[in-house]
Amino acid sequence: MNKLNEILQKKFGHASFRDGQQEIIEQMIDGKDVIAILPTGMGKSLLYQLPAYLMEGTVIIVSPLLSLMQDQVEQLKIIGEKRVIAINSFLPFQERELAIRHLADFKFIFTSPEMLQNEQFNRALKNLSIAYVVADEAHCISQWGFDFRPDYLRISNWLHSLNDVNVLALTATATKDVVEDIKNTLRMNNPFEYIHSLDRAAIAYEMVEVENQQEKMNWILGRVTSTEGPGIIYTQSRKKTEVYAAMLREQGISIAYYHAKMEQSDRILIQQQFQQGQLDWICATNAFGMGIHKDNIGQIIHDHIPSSVAGYMQEVGRAARDGKQAIASLLYTSTDVEHTFYVAMQDFPEEQDIHIAYQPEYAEVEQAETTTRILAYWKERLNEQETIQLFKQIKQKKWQDIQSFYSMIQNDTCIRRQLLHYFDQTLLEKPAHCCSKCRLDVTSVLRKRKDEKNNQDRLNWKNRLNILLPS
Amino acid sequence: MRFHQTLLFIIHKISGQRSENAPYYLLKGKKSGQTIQDVTYFQLHAFFSILPQLSKEDYDAAIAELINGNFIQLKESLVHITEKGIEALPQDKKVLLNGWQYRGKEQIFWKRIDLVVQTLSQFRANEKKFVPNQKDLATQHFVKDYLIQHNYREFNLSTDIKREIVHLLENPLLDDLHRTLFIYRLSGYKKAGLTWEQLTRYYQMTDLSIKISFLECLHIMLDNISVETNPRLVDLAKDIHIDTPLTDSAFKTNSLFEKGYTMDEIAKIRKLKINTIEDHVIEIVSTNKNFSISTFISKEQVERVLHLSNELHTKKLTIIKDRIPEVSFFQVRLALTKGEQIHE
Ligand SMILES: [Zn+2]
Numbered sequence: 001m002n003k004l005n006e007i008l009q010k011k012f013g014h015a016s017f018r019d020g021q022q023e024i025i026e027q028m029i030d031g032k033d034v035i036a037i038l039p040t041g042m043g044k045s046l047l048y049q050l051p052a053y054l055m056e057g058t059v060i061i062v063s064p065l066l067s068l069m070q071d072q073v074e075q076l077k078i079i080g081e082k083r084v085i086a087i088n089s090f091l092p093f094q095e096r097e098l099a100i101r102h103l104a105d106f107k108f109i110f111t112s113p114e115m116l117q118n119e120q121f122n123r124a125l126k127n128l129s130i131a132y133v134v135a136d137e138a139h140c141i142s143q144w145g146f147d148f149r150p151d152y153l154r155i156s157n158w159l160h161s162l163n164d165v166n167v168l169a170l171t172a173t174a175t176k177d178v179v180e181d182i183k184n185t186l187r188m189n190n191p192f193e194y195i196h197s198l199d200r201a202a203i204a205y206e207m208v209e210v211e212n213q214q215e216k217m218n219w220i221l222g223r224v225t226s227t228e229g230p231g232i233i234y235t236q237s238r239k240k241t242e243v244y245a246a247m248l249r250e251q252g253i254s255i256a257y258y259h260a261k262m263e264q265s266d267r268i269l270i271q272q273q274f275q276q277g278q279l280d281w282i283c284a285t286n287a288f289g290m291g292i293h294k295d296n297i298g299q300i301i302h303d304h305i306p307s308s309v310a311g312y313m314q315e316v317g318r319a320a321r322d323g324k325q326a327i328a329s330l331l332y333t334s335t336d337v338e339h340t341f342y343v344a345m346q347d348f349p350e351e352q353d354i355h356i357a358y359q360p361e362y363a364e365v366e367q368a369e370t371t372t373r374i375l376a377y378w379k380e381r382l383n384e385q386e387t388i389q390l391f392k393q394i395k396q397k398k399w400q401d402i403q404s405f406y407s408m409i410q411n412d413t414c415i416r417r418q419l420l421h422y423f424d425q426t427l428l429e430k431p432a433h434c435c436s437k438c439r440l441d442v443t444s445v446l447r448k449r450k451d452e453k454n455n456q457d458r459l460n461w462k463n464r465l466n467i468l469l470p471s
Numbered sequence: 472m473r474f475h476q477t478l479l480f481i482i483h484k485i486s487g488q489r490s491e492n493a494p495y496y497l498l499k500g501k502k503s504g505q506t507i508q509d510v511t512y513f514q515l516h517a518f519f520s521i522l523p524q525l526s527k528e529d530y531d532a533a534i535a536e537l538i539n540g541n542f543i544q545l546k547e548s549l550v551h552i553t554e555k556g557i558e559a560l561p562q563d564k565k566v567l568l569n570g571w572q573y574r575g576k577e578q579i580f581w582k583r584i585d586l587v588v589q590t591l592s593q594f595r596a597n598e599k600k601f602v603p604n605q606k607d608l609a610t611q612h613f614v615k616d617y618l619i620q621h622n623y624r625e626f627n628l629s630t631d632i633k634r635e636i637v638h639l640l641e642n643p644l645l646d647d648l649h650r651t652l653f654i655y656r657l658s659g660y661k662k663a664g665l666t667w668e669q670l671t672r673y674y675q676m677t678d679l680s681i682k683i684s685f686l687e688c689l690h691i692m693l694d695n696i697s698v699e700t701n702p703r704l705v706d707l708a709k710d711i712h713i714d715t716p717l718t719d720s721a722f723k724t725n726s727l728f729e730k731g732y733t734m735d736e737i738a739k740i741r742k743l744k745i746n747t748i749e750d751h752v753i754e755i756v757s758t759n760k761n762f763s764i765s766t767f768i769s770k771e772q773v774e775r776v777l778h779l780s781n782e783l784h785t786k787k788l789t790i791i792k793d794r795i796p797e798v799s800f801f802q803v804r805l806a807l808t809k810g811e812q813i814h815e
Contacts (some may be wrong), residue, residue: 070606078600095608256666263667270605459673461640461647461654465655468592468659469633 007047007053012079018043025051026106027192028132028168035138035169035182039195040317044170045075047133052107057131064088064140064149070108071291076108083107088115088314100124113151116158116273120325130165135186138169139310142181156185167191172317173310176424194207198313201217202298204445205415205435206329209441216331220244223301223329225251228279228447231299232269232288234315236343240303244283255281258288295322298447302330305337305409307344308401309422325433325444330409337406344398349375351388409462414438474679477518477560478533481550482543484513484674488786491543493548495530498522500574502718504750506515510759511808512786516571519611521686522679523575529679567644567687569694576711577689581611583617583707584633584636585664590618591629592659604658628703635701639692648674649688653682715759724751725759734767756808764809768802776806 004022008014013088020036028051038044045294052059063069069086083097084104087431103109103124115121135141140149167186169275174182183191220233225248235241241257248255256270256279273279275294282288297319306312321328325386349357357375365373378387408418417427430438433445481494489509496506500520537543542556542592593601603611621628634754640650658664665673671681696708717725725736734752738745751804755762776798779791788803800805 071602074602079600091608256669264606265604266666266668268606269658269663269666272602272604272658276661276663278663378498459651459655461651462637464654464662465633465636465657467662468588468654468657469629471630471631 003054004050007050012050014046023047024194027055028166033167033169033186033188034194034278035177035188035191036181036194036196036277037171037174037198038194039198039200039312041321042196044172045072045428047102047170048132048168049076049079049108051292052131056378057129058104058106059108059134060125061108061134061136062113062152062155063110063111063136064152065137065290067110069112069136069288072110072387073108080106081108081144084110086110086150087121088112103128104303110299113149113155116154122158122161127160130162132166132168133159133162135182137166137170138171138173139178139185141185142174142178144176148374150374153185153377155196156187159187173313173423175422195425197420197428198425199416199420199427200317200358201429201431202318202323202325202441204325204327204431205419206440206442207409207415207436208326208329208331209409210331210333216333217244217247219331220301220303221247221251221395222253222436223299224248224253225280226449227299228449230294230297231281231301232297232315232318233281233283233301233303234286234288235303236285236340241285244274244303248281248283253281257284258284260285260325262288266423267413272471281416284396286311286315290316292318295323297321298324298326300326300328302328304458305330305332305340305402305405307340307398309405309408309419313419325445327433327442332406334411335401340402341399344402345395348395348398349391351391354384354388354391358387402437412437474560474677474683475533475537477683478537479542479552479556479560480566481518481555482537482550484515485509485550486552487549488513489550490548491534491545493550494518495525495527495623498525498530500570502735504747507718507750507757508753508804508808510571511753511811514811517568518564519570519572520574521683523569523678533679539688539732560693563760565644567691568683569690572713573693573711575691577686577693579610580693580708580711580804582688584704586610587617587707588657591623591632591661592613592662595621596631596660597767598660601660604664618674620706621703631703636702636703638700639704640688642691642695644691645688648765649691652685653688653692656685666722714761717754719749720747722753724748728755728762748803752801753808756805764805768798768805772798773806773809776803777810780807780810802815 005016005027009015017397019042024034024036024047028047036047037045048059048061061072061074066088069088072089073084073086074322085106085108087096087109088111091099099106100121101124111121134154141152141155142148145250147407159165165189168188169182169188169191171178182188186371186409208219210219224231224233233244235244238259238261241259245255245257256273258270260269262270270279270282271292273286274282275292300316300319302312302315306315316328319328357372357379376385378390382390408415414427414430414437416430416438420427433440436442478494481497482491483577485493493506493509496503496510497515497518498521500506500523505521535542537556538545539698540555541553542559544553545550549808582605589601589604593599605611605614618628636654640653652670655665655670667678669679671678674681676684693708693711696705698705723741724737727740732740734745734748737743738748741748752764752767756764776791776793779794780786783790785791786807788800790800791803792800795803
């Protein structure tokens with residue numbers, strides 16, 4: 001058995017590598033820059049975790065998503081790795097100071113692009129022997145990506161200040177333009193590119209046009225009460241998550257809603273209940289799903305047209321991690337395009353906002369946090385007119401994205417083929433259960449719901465305590 | 472006690488003497504001289520700082536409901552309890568909260584016990600890989616040290632903790648609602664706790680009422696935890712009880728008093744207004760019965776103020792000061808604060 005397989009089994013408990021993993025890891029150990037595009041749930045964390053055990057030095061993982069960082073740290077701790085820390089703005093000041101003073105004690109350091117601006121942290125990093133730098137969620141680097149984070153661009157100068165360090169860029173979604181942006185920003189030197197097919201053969205796609213909102217409700221009610229989950233219903237407003245959940249709960253469905261306005265403790269509990277199978281369904285805004293570890297999700301339902309193909313792929317990609325047949329259903333009406341555009345533009349700076357941002361007394365004006373952040377970045381680089389032009393372009397692009405999603409579900413071409421085409425990939429083999437345009441027989445994909453009403457048991461605290469801590 | 476009852480209870484105490492917003496600052500735990508002195512004036516220690524996250528919207532909505540239900544009235548910017556309100560006061564219900572003492576620190580105790588139970592539950596099931604409910608490092612480090620100190624590998628710890636939890640929960644001051652909330656918020660192997668929303672639905676109670684009940688449970692547990700009866704759990708309550716429940720700023724002022732500085736000197740040293748130092752004095756007197764006030768006001772003056780306050784059934788400063796012009800507002804406040812302690 002070679003060294004790679006040995007670590008894979010002993011440390012990570014896997015019998016064999018998945019597609020591409022071994023290739024990528026070997027390139028990294030050889031000291032090459034690597035850019036890897038692979039769908040969520042295809043074992044991307046192994047790519048930055050495993051080589052660390054065969055290489056000297058510390059691994060720095062830069063991630064723009066703070067909410068994911070916590071989960072990534074926990075996943076490493078679960079496999080018994082103690083030398084891991086997340087250094088970000090959530091870490092209390094004193095703990096951060098302490099960690100920075102003992103930076104060399106850690107094998108894995110997670111951090112945010114914002115944190116890389118911190119001088120003290122930077123000095124400490126420079127004294128470190130670095131095995132490689134990981135740029136996670138690398139598509140956020142590109143302003144054309146659906147999730148652009150301007151702060152992430154600052155990673156470029158930071159990398160330049162380090163001497164000749166290897167970079168691994170990871171993303172689950174990237175078009176050709178985005179890949180070019182990533183390579184340039186990360187100063188990648190003739191990188192090894194691994195592009196996994198973003199197709200998920202086990203997911204069938206079903207697009208359903210309805211007349212109005214009421215029909216959507218009825219459809220969801222019919223589907224969820226007659227077929228098996230576990231599943232996620234994605235909707236656009238917090239209010240709707242609650243309305244759907246209440247409606248389905250009345251029919252005996254074990255369901256909870258989830259959105260960003262809930263208390264953190266409750267969000268954690270809902271996520272765990274779903275993972276442990278205490279809940280069959282979650283009705284959520286797009287705040288739900290990152291860092292969820294559940295293999296057997298069988299259905300993803302959208303009651304709207306998503307604002308981007310990439311975002312949609314990420315959400316449906318949470319199904320069928322176990323490889324068993326699943327279905328992604330999307331309900332839409334002809335007026336959804338306008339509505340989705342409206343939702344997507346809610347936090348988007350208008351010409352007026354940009355004008356205000358360029359006024360000297362700007363600091364006193366209150367704007368949405370993301371708006372402030374993005375505008376602050378461009379203000380350093382462009383003049384007012386250029387920024388207005390840029391945002392017009394981005395806005396137009398958003399509108400086009402939503403329009404093209406709409407025409408994709410309206411035309412007669414295979415959904416799967418079109419989704420892949422968006423990422424400049426081609427479909428090699430159509431699965432038996434493909435999509436509603438390829439004469440999908442929905443009944444052969446869905447399992448009938450076993451008619452067990454979810455009667456809530458009486459709560460009994462003594463029994464419960466005995467279950468938690470058995471004698 | 473439910474949220475509306477709690478509110479009514481507080482309004483009953485301050486009826487006709489304070490505005491309808493005074494209970495809001497009390498529940499939020501506002502550290503202003505006015506709020507802190509009211510705690511002592513009106514004997515409201517139980518409710519201080521119990522709902523630090525209470526939103527003004529939720530609060531105003533509850534006040535509006537009490538007004539619409541004719542339980543309270545607003546007159547000349549003061550809140551009054553009505554006869555109907557008095558009838559609706561919780562009967563023979565003991566006040567179980569102890570907000571003045573814990574100041575939100577009961578949450579630290581909760582986080583620790585939550586993580587200890589989750590960890591032990593996972594270990595009992597031989598599933599050592601799990602995602603902790605509690606994310607903050609301080610709690611995680613504390614629990615790790617605690618488990619090592621208590622030899623968590625031995626079976627005893629889990630049974631001891633279970634027995635001690637049952638013992639604390641069986642306190643007759645608590646009822647099954649308290650017990651159930653506490654246990655079902657806990658998580659363990661393949662059993663995630665219930666959310667507030669799930670519990671409010673089950674009990675058909677409002678979110679705030681459920682949270683107050685949960686808090687009552689934590690406070691009663693903490694009040695009764697002791698080395699003798701809870702040798703395991705007592706360590707989880709480490710540093711939860713506040714010895715000197717003073718705000719940081721009042722604490723600094725107090726230290727200077729102890730060193731013998733006068734009020735004017737302290738104001739100069741700390742670069743604070745004399746009013747602020749007066750607020751500190753009120754706060755110190757509220758918490759420390761032995762703090763001598765003889766340098767600020769004579770014994771006779773205290774008695775005159777208290778006598779008048781009794782006679783007129785009021786704690787309104789202006790009314791009292793109008794009748795005794797030679798005392799300052801500060802002295803009236805001081806006398807009233809001291810007076811409450813004599814009655815305790
Ligand atoms: Zn197809």
